[in-house]
Amino acid sequence: MGLIKAAVGAVGSTMHDQWKEAIRCENMPNDVLMVKKTTPNGVISNKSTIIVAPGQCAIIYDNGRVIDATAEEGVYTFDESSTPSFFAGQFGAVFKEMWQRFTYNGASAKQQAVFFFNLKEIIDNKFGTPAPIPFQDWSHPIPNQMTNTITPLRVEIKCFGKYTFKIVDPALFMNTLAGTADVYRKDELVEQLRTEVMAVFQNVANELGTEKYKVPVLEMPSQTDEIREMMDEKVFDAKIRERGIEIVCFAVESVTLTDESAKKIDDYELSSNSYMQQGRMVGAYSNAVEDAAKNANGAANGFMGIGMMNMATGGMTTGAANGVWNQNNDASRMDLSKKEDKDSSTDETAGGWTCECGHVNPADGKFCSECGKAKTSKKICNKCKMPNEPTNKFCNNCGERL
Numbered sequence: 001m002g003l004i005k006a007a008v009g010a011v012g013s014t015m016h017d018q019w020k021e022a023i024r025c026e027n028m029p030n031d032v033l034m035v036k037k038t039t040p041n042g043v044i045s046n047k048s049t050i051i052v053a054p055g056q057c058a059i060i061y062d063n064g065r066v067i068d069a070t071a072e073e074g075v076y077t078f079d080e081s082s083t084p085s086f087f088a089g090q091f092g093a094v095f096k097e098m099w100q101r102f103t104y105n106g107a108s109a110k111q112q113a114v115f116f117f118n119l120k121e122i123i124d125n126k127f128g129t130p131a132p133i134p135f136q137d138w139s140h141p142i143p144n145q146m147t148n149t150i151t152p153l154r155v156e157i158k159c160f161g162k163y164t165f166k167i168v169d170p171a172l173f174m175n176t177l178a179g180t181a182d183v184y185r186k187d188e189l190v191e192q193l194r195t196e197v198m199a200v201f202q203n204v205a206n207e208l209g210t211e212k213y214k215v216p217v218l219e220m221p222s223q224t225d226e227i228r229e230m231m232d233e234k235v236f237d238a239k240i241r242e243r244g245i246e247i248v249c250f251a252v253e254s255v256t257l258t259d260e261s262a263k264k265i266d267d268y269e270l271s272s273n274s275y276m277q278q279g280r281m282v283g284a285y286s287n288a289v290e291d292a293a294k295n296a297n298g299a300a301n302g303f304m305g306i307g308m309m310n311m312a313t314g315g316m317t318t319g320a321a322n323g324v325w326n327q328n329n330d331a332s333r334m335d336l337s338k339k340e341d342k343d344s345s346t347d348e349t350a351g352g353w354t355c356e357c358g359h360v361n362p363a364d365g366k367f368c369s370e371c372g373k374a375k376t377s378k379k380i381c382n383k384c385k386m387p388n389e390p391t392n393k394f395c396n397n398c399g400e401r402l
Contacts, residue, residue: 003050003060003068003076022049022075025116028056030123033167034174034184038113048078055120057170061180062112071119071170115180117170121248122186125163127197132156132258136209139216140268152209153268155217155261159205161252163197165245173244189245196240200247203236221252354380356387 057071140153178184208215237247352363359370378387381395
């Protein structure tokens with residue numbers, strides 16, 4: 001007992017009128033997944049015609065047992081004397097297994113029906129996050145100086161989008177979901193499917209936030225190809241496939257940040273801009289200090305500009321450049337100290353000592369090169385040549401400054 005193919009692709013041809021009494025499912029719209037068809041008396045008579053349209057699969061049931069099936073479009077004749085044609089179409093192996101399990105040992109048929117399945121891609125199925133979900137945003141990296149690593153900013157998002165699915169195993173779909181209902185519609189599945197799709201999306205979001213992808217949070221809607229590739233690789237819809245259906249396309253249409261996460265990103269960007277601005281101000285401040293120090297005539301103008309800069313930034317310039325200013329001051333003081341020490345040493349060396357005869361000798365000389373007298377520790381007045389104590393600032397004899 002089985003199907004014999006009478007014509008190929010004849011559903012829309014001139015042979016259509018020839019099969020007016022045929023068992024068929026004229027139209028299976030996007031919201032219909034399975035339809036049961038039978039005769040008024042519930043028996044498919046010998047030589048009955050069964051028409052399978054493009055994008056459909058037909059399974060013949062007899063008292064709950066599968067006796068034949070096909071997923072190849074065309075016109076078929078039901079022949080009680082033939083063997084099952086399970087090898088027709090893409091599900092040949094699946095149908096053969098069903099027949100081996102459900103053969104009814106030659107008992108006469110009592111209740112028979114043909115179940116038609118919609119194999120087309122079921123479109124326009126919406127999903128959305130009922131509550132915010134976490135996401136690792138690599139477009140706002142956070143450096144960790146302790147570990148010398150970079151971690152993404154953790155935010156929370158709400159997402160909305162659409163997905164498509166299709167029946168890939170009619171037998172499994174029938175056994176787990178549709179059963180022998182007269183009509184099984186998408187609405188009976190979508191509510192449960194939506195929950196499972198959200199679990200899939202959570203896995204997708206987690207993967208997009210890894211170092212492998214590093215997808216910026218607001219660019220997720222443009223990652224349709226990456227999501228499809230990822231789902232094929234990771235099989236995130238494994239639970240859904242257990243019902244004989246498979247997610248075909250998964251598209252994120254919009255991503256919105258929670259108020260708290262939006263503020264977190266604003267603070268992050270504001271801080272980043274402040275650091276950059278602070279760096280520029282420090283550079284400008286340092287240059288102004290150096291220019292003012294080099295140009296005595298322009299010092300007033302230079303420091304006036306620094307004051308205006310500081311007022312414009314609310315004191316940030318002075319605070320940020322304080323270290324630079326202190327370094328410059330410290331360096332200047334060190335230079336002045338060195339200069340004073342050098343000048344003092346030069347004066348002492350250049351001054352030498354004056355002998356009683358009035359001749360000025362080198363500081364390291366022990367005897368006068370003019371009269372030969374030994375160097376004395378007393379100060380000799382240049383005017384009256386009188387010796388004075390080393391501590392005297394003026395001559396005891398004439399009052400001349402020593």
